[in-house]
Amino acid sequence: MHKLKVVSIGGFGHSVFVFDDMLGMEEAELAAFAPAMESESLEIVTRHKIYNDNISQYDDWRKMLGEVKPDVAIISTRLDKISEISIAAAEAGCHLICEKPLALNYSSLKKLFDAVNKNGVKLFAMHSMRSEGVFITAHNIYRNGDIGEVVLANGRKSYKWGTRPEWFAKRETYGGTICWVGIHALDFIHYITGTEFSSVMAMQSNFAHSSHIGCEDNCGLVLQMTNGGHATVSVDLFRPSSAPTHGDDWVRIVGTRGVLEANASRNTCYLIKEGREPEDVSVAPKSMIFRNFLLSLLGKNEYEPELSTKDGFMLTHVCLCARDAADAGKMVKIEKGLWD
DSSP, X not given: OOOEEEEEEOSSSTHXXXXXXXXXXXXXXXXXXXXXXXXXXXXXXXXXXXXXXXXXXXXXXXXXXXXXXXXXXXXXXXXXXXXXXHHHHHHTTOEEEEOSSSOSSHHHHHHHHHHHHHHTOOEEEOOGGGXXXXXXXXXXXXXXTTTOSEEEEEEEEEEOOOOOOGGGGOHHHHOOHIIIIIHHHHHHHHHHHOOOEEEEEEEEEOOSOGGGTTXXXXXXXXXXXXXXXXXXXXXXXXXXXXXXXXXXXXXXXXXXXXEEEEETTTTEEEEEETTSOOEEOOOOOOOOHHHHHHHHHTTOTTSOXXXXXXXXXXXXXXXXXXXHHHHHTSOEEOOOOTTO
């Protein structure tokens, strides 16, 4: 059996969820890891259960790609570095598991798309919310046609401020809260309904965290969906520190024949359907989306990736349009990308 050789580049972000899914896998192993930039802490790897003395540590990720020749590269670091490193890994023939957003500007996003397409590799963006049982449940209910066609979708992302890295303070290195946080809400709306977005209006500001002025602490988006319906997304970084979970993630889908609500922090799913009493729906177990992606690379057809390469590019593109809308104070049309 071919075992996938995996490397990790960087020390920030959602790579911990990938490592969680890889624990105990016979089909894939973490072979090596390296920082994405000088002096970057790699405790995200060394403090994880996946770490052992057989995993090689490099100082230079380029040298690591050349010597290890991995099948898969995990790229999770400061957000302005994602596209550059991902392009190099794609050119080295690696399939990619990338932190989101995939790029902080349109030109970098196009260069990454071209590299992935030219080298015939697959890219799986770290849209970790797709592993949550409540969103899987909502996805299944909607795709079964239980509430008809989506008319309105409301998504919420609320996080604790906590401790934010210094580089969050600059748009050049952080990219904006719509791109870092709001993308999750856009993703679970798209994941549940399958509907994409055709235009967006947005507002954003840093209301109370002047030490990190480039990190907006509140954002509001209104989007038109491609089926003619509408979506709203609210994002804030004001969740009280005493709250039981870091995030408060919630979605409401209004369909032509019913309404569906899913709350990840409470692990509840609520359905109101024409002709039936309202009900609390049993929530599906969490999915190991990164494990499934790795298994799909080995041709195990029963493990269909929960996120397509196209979805990762599309969602980053939508966020860049939403950020533009907020910056300009006007509606922005979301043009279809090369991946359509």
